[in-house]
Amino acid sequence: MFKKILIANRGEIALRVIRTCKEMGISTVAVYSTADKDSLHVRFADEAVCIGPPKSSESYLNIPRIIAAAEITNADAIHPGYGFLSExxxxxKICQENNIKFIGASPEMIDAMxxxxxxxxxxxxxxxxxxxxxxxxxxxxADAKAVAKKIKYPVMMKATAGGGGKxxxxxxxxxxLEAAWESARQEAAAAFGNDGMYMEKFIEEPRHIEIQIAGDGKNACHLSERDCSIQRRHQKLVEETPSPFMTPELRKKMGEAAIKAAxxxxxxxxxxxEFLVDKNRDFYFMEMNTRIQVEHTITEEVINYDLIKEQIKLAWGDKISGxxxxxxxxxxQCRINAEDPFNDFRPSxxxxxxxxxxxxxxxxxxxHVYASYVIPPYYDSMIAKLITVAQTREEAITKMERALSEYIIEGVKSTIPFHQQLMKDKDFRSGNFTTKFMETFKLKEI
Incomplete structure (x- = not known):
């Protein structure tokens, strides 16, 4: 097994990986920007290396500095978490060339998926x-115009290197079309350093349902679905499993398709x-995330496996049962962000x-937060992931209401009031929602 893993990330996911490594007897190295010097992942790792100033491009996205940190600490593997360099x-490839195991997909898999x-x-x-x-x-x-004409409007343009709605x-x-083409390419170039675009037919009123998979390079299995339909500007707000829209027949079909993909x-x-599922329960491949997801937590709770541990074991070369x-x-899961839900979710x-x-x-x-922790303005605004697990959906929602009422965060605005109102919404409670839900959901001023 690996002796030492460097976690090339920050915040709650860095801490999440450190915890599993400790349980597996693996030493850990945290990397951090100067803005994160007081972060818990820095405190709880066995070693910590500062890799630069707050700007991501000079720290968490700076490949030479991360590789240098791995080399000076003799780390034999790097866990990239999600976001940043995870895909x-x-x-x-650079990890491979430096004989450091990248705990994620190979360069070929990332290029392919x-x-x-x-x-x-x-x-x-x-x-x-x-x-x-x-x-x-x-x-x-001109090509964009021709494709749009062929598949018929509405269409969706997407960055090939994209994620997080960018x-x-x-x-x-x-x-x-022309204005969208220009602005999407500029946004993609700024976010990912790649302005390549592709186009798809826009499926109206779909659900966003994803299947968690695991593979050992030969065999693959699925760990069932997560419903991520409650989202705003393509950013997930709440995830759950099982999906209230799921049937045993649909799960079987989607699971088989996901295994084929892997x-x-x-x-x-x-x-x-990730799949889009229309009202007739026809589903379409949307994309593959070749990394751990933010919402892996809810799958862990309903199948009782530590997915980070399984990820590390697979990277080491262990085989799956299939x-x-x-x-x-x-x-x-409710994503608790440092945002003001009453002010267009402005970061706080x-x-x-x-x-x-x-x-x-x-x-x-x-x-990764605590009283007196300062949330920096440079990164994702996530404070915490709050997860409830129960025998039934109704009980899980009731438990979430109770947990949200106990959660106290003062000094910054948070999305707790939004989640409290969502849990009371009759369409949400009945499972009657699509990715369009947030367009009609009205937050009541408190």
């Missing part, structure tokens, strides 16, 4: 249903196949003056 083929346009081509060959769209990357604006635009008619690239590690897993409980960085976590049976909190 960067160049980083994965992490890059959204080539992933679609791979899926078509594997027989996985895909949304109609451009066969590969769009060559230019570089995505819904276009309802041709007159909007086997098509001889996938090694844990990953997620058995599929289905939820035995119901779990919901600053010092947390008072901090009190909820507790009790079936409550899990993954967080």
């Amino acid at each position: 960067n083929a160049k980083f994965s 992490g890059d959204k346009a080539s992933a679609k081509e791979t899926m078509i060959k594997a027989g996985v249903p895909v949304v109609p769209g451009s066969p590969g990357l769009l060559k230019d604006l 570089g995505m635009r819904v276009i309802w008619k041709e007159e909007e 086997k098509a690239v001889n996938y090694e590690g844990v990953g997620t196949i 058995r599929n897993y289905e939820p035995t409980m119901h779990a919901i 960085p600053g010092k947390i003056e008072t901090y009190h976590e909820p507790g009790g049976h079936g409550i899990r909190i993954d967080t």
Whole structure:
């Protein structure tokens, strides 16, 4: 087994990986920017290396500095977490060249699946249903216009290196295309250093349901679904498993499609196949995330496996049994962000003056914050992931209401009031929602 793992990330996911490594008897190295010097991942790792100033491009995205940190600490593996360099083929390759195991996908897998346009081509060959769209990357604006005309408006333009809703635009008619083309490419270039775009038919009122998979390079299995339909500007707000829209027949079909997708690239590690599911329960491949997901927590709660531990074991070369897993409980996750839900979810960085976590049976909190912690303005605004698990969906929602009422965060604005109102919403409670939910959900001023 690995002797020492460097975690090339920050915040709650860095802490999450450190905890599992400790339980596995593996030493840990934290890397941090000067803005994160007081962060818990720095405190709880066995060693910590400062890799630069607050700006991501000079710290958490700076490959030479991360590799140097791994070399001076003799780390034999790097865990990239999610975001930052987790789906960067160049980083994965440089790790290989330096004899450091990248705990994630190989450069070839990332190129095949992490890059959204080539992933679609791979899926078509594997027989996985895909949304109609451009066969590969769009060559230019004229090509974009031709594809849109062929598949019919509305269409969605997406950054091939994208994630987190960046570089995505819904276009309802041709007159909007040129402006969307320019702005999406600029946004993608700034966020990912890659302005490649592809286009898909825009599926109206779908659900966003993803399947968690694991593979050992030869065999693959699925660990069932997560419903991520409650989202705003393509950013997930709440996730749950099982999906209230799921049927045993649909789970079987989607699970089989996800395994086909994993086997098509001889996938090694844990990953997620994301699908759009329409009102007729027809589903279409959307993208693959060749990394651990923010919402892996709820799958852990309903199948009772530590997915970070499984990810590390697969990277070491362990084989999977090939058995599929289905939820035995119901779990919901609320992302608690430092944002003002009453002011268009504006980020609210600053010092947390008072901090009190909820507790009790079936409550899990993954967080890196504490009272007097300063949330920096440079990164993702996540404070915590609040997870409840219970026998039924109704009980999990009731438990979440209770947990949210106990959660006290003062000094910064948080999304707790939004989640409290969501849990009371009759459409949410009845499971009657699509990715359009937030367009009609009205937050009541307190």
